[in-house]
Amino acid sequence: EAQVTQNPRYLITVTGKKLTVTCSQNMNHEYMSWYRQDPGLGLRQIYYSMNVEVTDKGDVPEGYKVSRKEKRNFPLILESPSPNQTSLYFCASRGTTNTGELFFGEGSRLTVL
Amino acid sequence: AQSVSQHNHHVILSEAASLELGCNYSYGGTVNLFWYVQYPGQHLQLLLKYFSGDPLVKGIKGFEAEFIKSKFSFNLRKPSVQWSDTAEYFCAVGSNSGYALNFGKGTSLLVTP
Numbered sequence: 001e002a003q004v005t006q007n008p009r010y011l012i013t014v015t016g017k018k019l020t021v022t023c024s025q026n027m028n029h030e031y032m033s034w035y036r037q038d039p040g041l042g043l044r045q046i047y048y049s050m051n052v053e054v055t056d057k058g059d060v061p062e063g064y065k066v067s068r069k070e071k072r073n074f075p076l077i078l079e080s081p082s083p084n085q086t087s088l089y090f091c092a093s094r095g096t097t098n099t100g101e102l103f104f105g106e107g108s109r110l111t112v113l
Numbered sequence: 114a115q116s117v118s119q120h121n122h123h124v125i126l127s128e129a130a131s132l133e134l135g136c137n138y139s140y141g142g143t144v145n146l147f148w149y150v151q152y153p154g155q156h157l158q159l160l161l162k163y164f165s166g167d168p169l170v171k172g173i174k175g176f177e178a179e180f181i182k183s184k185f186s187f188n189l190r191k192p193s194v195q196w197s198d199t200a201e202y203f204c205a206v207g208s209n210s211g212y213a214l215n216f217g218k219g220t221s222l223l224v225t226p
Contacts, residue, residue, distance in 0.1 A: 031212040040122075042218035043157075043203065050212065058213075090156060094212055102147075102205075102214055104156040 002027050004105035006091050012111045013081055021076045021108045023091030029103075031094040032074040033058070034066065036087040037107075043090070049074055050096075081112040115140045117206050119217035126194050126224050134189040134220050136204030146187040147205040147214065148178055157203065163187065174198070199224045 004025045013019055025032065033048040035058075045058030049068040063085055065077040074093075078085060091105040120135035138144065145164040149157040161172025168180040178189045187204060201221050205214040 033213065035216075040218065043216040045213065048213060092157075096212060101159045101162065102149075102157075104158070106156045 002103060004091055004093055004103050006089070006105035006108045008108060009106060010109050012113065014113050015082055016080050019078050019081060019110075021078075021089055021091075021110070023074045023076065023105060024072050025074075025091075025093040025103070026072065027093060027095070027103065028071065029093035030071070030096045032068070033092045033094075033102075034064070034074070034076045035090045035092065036060065037090060038087050046076065046089075078110075081110075083112050086110060086112050115206060115208070115215045117204055117215050117217040119202075119204055119220050121220045122218070123221045124223070126222070128196055128224055128226055129193045130224075132189070132191040132194045132198070132222070134202055134204075134222070136187045136189065136217060137185050138187070138204075138206045138215075139185065140206060140208060142208055145207045146178070146180060147207070148172065148176070148187070148189050149203045149205060149216075151201040151203065151219075153200065160189070160202075194222075194224045196224050196226055198222060 007022045030051045034046040035043045044060045047066040049055045089108045092102045094102045116139045118137045147162045148160040150160045151157045161170050163170045163180045171177045176191050201219045203219045204217040207214045
């Protein structure tokens with residue numbers, strides 16, 4: 001079954017404590033992306049990756065890092081989380097046909113105290 | 114810069130009412146258009162997409178959308194909504210020259226029995 005898997009699904013942490021949200025896809029997709037979803041603001045892209053070792057900033061990259069060492073994995077790293085990073089995070093992947101569907105993970109709800 | 118506008122932020126309808134959600138985009142080139150749905154507590158799923166051909170596209174669960182190039186619009190319609198259509202709906206636009214999708218801010222639909 002085609003899947004994008006994120007972990008953890010829920011996390012409460014404190015300011016400054018580094019955390020990583022993992023994302024893995026089993027569809028051999030080249031393109032992967034991270035979004036955050038906030039009420040009234042919709043989905044905003046944080047970072048994306050066109051392929052292994054190729055990453056680029058989206059609209060709201062401040063405070064986040066990513067890496068793409070393998071095609072299937074695209075972790076999101078918060079080196080020093082702050083309360084304004086409390087949000088719902090979605091990982092997504094897409095094949096390199098621009099008419100193709102963007103597949104989303106189940107979401108990770110992060111609360112930073 | 115590309116942008117996507119969804120006119121209605123919150124819509125409340127009674128069951129069996131007809132639905133139309135507006136989506137306009139700003140982009141100069143060839144576009145691919147998508148509608149995604151997010152049921153409460155779930156991730157985004159594709160409802161339908163348009164990339165060429167018949168501008169009236171049909172999706173899952175009785176939804177359809179019409180691409181009107183001259184109006185830069187891709188409105189979502191359903192003749193008769195059900196309580197189970199309660200969800201958030203996102204319009205998204207991608208270009209033929211890249212793989213990122215720009216999302217609108219979403220429309221929250223509540224269908225009352």
